[in-house]
Amino acid sequence: MRSGLSRLALPLVLLAAGALNTLAFTPYHLWWLPFFTLALLALAIQHSKQPRQAAIAGFSYGIGWFGVGISWVHVSIDQFGGLPLIASLGLMALLVGYLALFPALAAWLTRRFANALPLPLLFAASWIFTEWLRSVMLTGFPWLSMGYSQTDSLLRHWAPLIGEIGLSWLMVFIAASASLLYKSSLARWQQASFLMTAVMLVAISPLLATLKGWQLSGQTVSVLLVQGNIKQDLRWAPEQEWPTMLKYLDLTRPHLSEHQIIIWPEAAIPQLEPLAIDFLENLDSSATYSNTALISGIIDYRHKTGEAWNNLIVLGKQQPDAERGHYFYGHTNRFSKHHLLPIGEFVPFEQLLRQLAPIFDLPMSSFSRGSYVQPNLIANGVHLLPAICFEIAFPAQIRANFTADTQVLLTVSNDAWFGDSIGPHQHLQIARMRALEFGRPVLRATNNGITASIAASGEIRERAPQFTEALVSDQLPLTTGRTLYSTLGDLPVFLLSLLSLLTAAWRGRQQHSL
Numbered sequence: 001m002r003s004g005l006s007r008l009a010l011p012l013v014l015l016a017a018g019a020l021n022t023l024a025f026t027p028y029h030l031w032w033l034p035f036f037t038l039a040l041l042a043l044a045i046q047h048s049k050q051p052r053q054a055a056i057a058g059f060s061y062g063i064g065w066f067g068v069g070i071s072w073v074h075v076s077i078d079q080f081g082g083l084p085l086i087a088s089l090g091l092m093a094l095l096v097g098y099l100a101l102f103p104a105l106a107a108w109l110t111r112r113f114a115n116a117l118p119l120p121l122l123f124a125a126s127w128i129f130t131e132w133l134r135s136v137m138l139t140g141f142p143w144l145s146m147g148y149s150q151t152d153s154l155l156r157h158w159a160p161l162i163g164e165i166g167l168s169w170l171m172v173f174i175a176a177s178a179s180l181l182y183k184s185s186l187a188r189w190q191q192a193s194f195l196m197t198a199v200m201l202v203a204i205s206p207l208l209a210t211l212k213g214w215q216l217s218g219q220t221v222s223v224l225l226v227q228g229n230i231k232q233d234l235r236w237a238p239e240q241e242w243p244t245m246l247k248y249l250d251l252t253r254p255h256l257s258e259h260q261i262i263i264w265p266e267a268a269i270p271q272l273e274p275l276a277i278d279f280l281e282n283l284d285s286s287a288t289y290s291n292t293a294l295i296s297g298i299i300d301y302r303h304k305t306g307e308a309w310n311n312l313i314v315l316g317k318q319q320p321d322a323e324r325g326h327y328f329y330g331h332t333n334r335f336s337k338h339h340l341l342p343i344g345e346f347v348p349f350e351q352l353l354r355q356l357a358p359i360f361d362l363p364m365s366s367f368s369r370g371s372y373v374q375p376n377l378i379a380n381g382v383h384l385l386p387a388i389c390f391e392i393a394f395p396a397q398i399r400a401n402f403t404a405d406t407q408v409l410l411t412v413s414n415d416a417w418f419g420d421s422i423g424p425h426q427h428l429q430i431a432r433m434r435a436l437e438f439g440r441p442v443l444r445a446t447n448n449g450i451t452a453s454i455a456a457s458g459e460i461r462e463r464a465p466q467f468t469e470a471l472v473s474d475q476l477p478l479t480t481g482r483t484l485y486s487t488l489g490d491l492p493v494f495l496l497s498l499l500s501l502l503t504a505a506w507r508g509r510q511q512h513s514l
Helices: 009-024 033-046 051-069 073-080 085-112 119-139 146-150 154-179 188-203 205-211 238-258 277-289 389-393 395-401 423-438 484-488 491-513
Strands: 214-227 261-263 293-302 307-316 334-336 377-379 382-388 408-413 442-446 452-454 460-463 470-481
Touching: 009 033, 009 051, 009 146, 033 051, 033 085, 033 119, 033 146, 033 154, 051 085, 073 085, 085 119, 119 154, 119 491, 146 154, 146 423, 154 188, 154 205, 154 395, 154 423, 154 484, 154 491, 188 205, 214 238, 214 442, 214 452, 238 261, 238 277, 238 470, 277 293, 277 307, 293 377, 293 382, 307 377, 307 382, 382 389, 382 395, 389 395, 389 408, 389 423, 395 423, 408 423, 423 442, 423 452, 423 484, 452 470, 460 470
Parallel strands: 214 261, 261 293, 382 408, 408 442
Antiparallel strands: 214 470, 293 307, 307 334, 377 382, 442 452, 452 460
């Protein structure tokens, strides 16, 4: 392989392979592509002469993977960051380079212990370890994890059992098993055994539908999702507070009595909660009179302490038999965002960085963190597990808040930061994976799209077009039962990967001592 490609050509080929991964995710749906690109990376690692060369291969792959796949981040930096183009491109290059270190580490580990464990097991374990690191370091950025690409493939039936991270393990294992067909050092029977195992893992996928762990309860809930389509540069303008609030109210009022639950998106009410109490109390009374509950995003700010929270609050009926609204300032039927986005919602080294550039001093970029575990929201008797924006990408947090009473997963967002890019489409796909993993329907309300209702099977039931004022109405089927993933989470996959890496390290040490 090395004889056919120059030292420069191989990294370029891997960079292109990584870039092609973008087509595997929505809105392109070429879910089969990563199996080929990962197999190519596995080949490059297998035929590297030393770990450093393998790390370069993994880094090149990562540059393509993230350089194209998260290019939508540059939209927010360029349009709202207030930086010169060269500076915004520099920040993007820094982010992409940082993310590319994780596949580089996976490749390095695989090559380092190449003789201690078969490639499929070692590469899959190394990949999962570094993907876990990516999800926790510097608050975590698990975007574009490979398993998300499989929401419409046969492998999706594994999601209720092993989750998205388990799907990533399967993908890497299958791709690495296929790569053994090209000049592998393993015996023919070993190559065949891994390949047959990979084929079996795919072939049995449809049969796993019977093990999903959940079933329809026969109950439905009527929901209305409201998409206001407020331009990002107007969202925090003081003179736009009342026009925005009245716009959402006007869109909602004709339908108040037609739905059990109404959802407004993240920070749909741009006025600080202490200043909006009159508006909220009136809305609380109107919702109660119409026998409905309304959930909205709003910012709570405490003047005495200077603390602010990105919140969701419930107005109107908490229980169907309630005779009056339950809202008052500080009531407990609310959720405070826990997983804050660096720069956008909190600024590390705040006193220093806020002085350097406008991007570090964006409106509403200094929030306090809500608790990791919080009670589900209760709206008209329905228990909803909330996640604000980026939080939906962290299944461990969803699982920590999942209870026996949880009926619906709710995620609200404002993707206006990212314009007409692929970012909101990828965000919706992440929400679909959460439905598959937890066996619960998902409601996704956004400011300008993509607003949608998602069945527990991960299929989109109703959706609104982007960049329009729109309403999504649905009779959402509810489910009962629990998936294996909602019970065990990522533990089985992490234990398998950890055991594989420890075995490889031990065998590698034994071989070195001989």
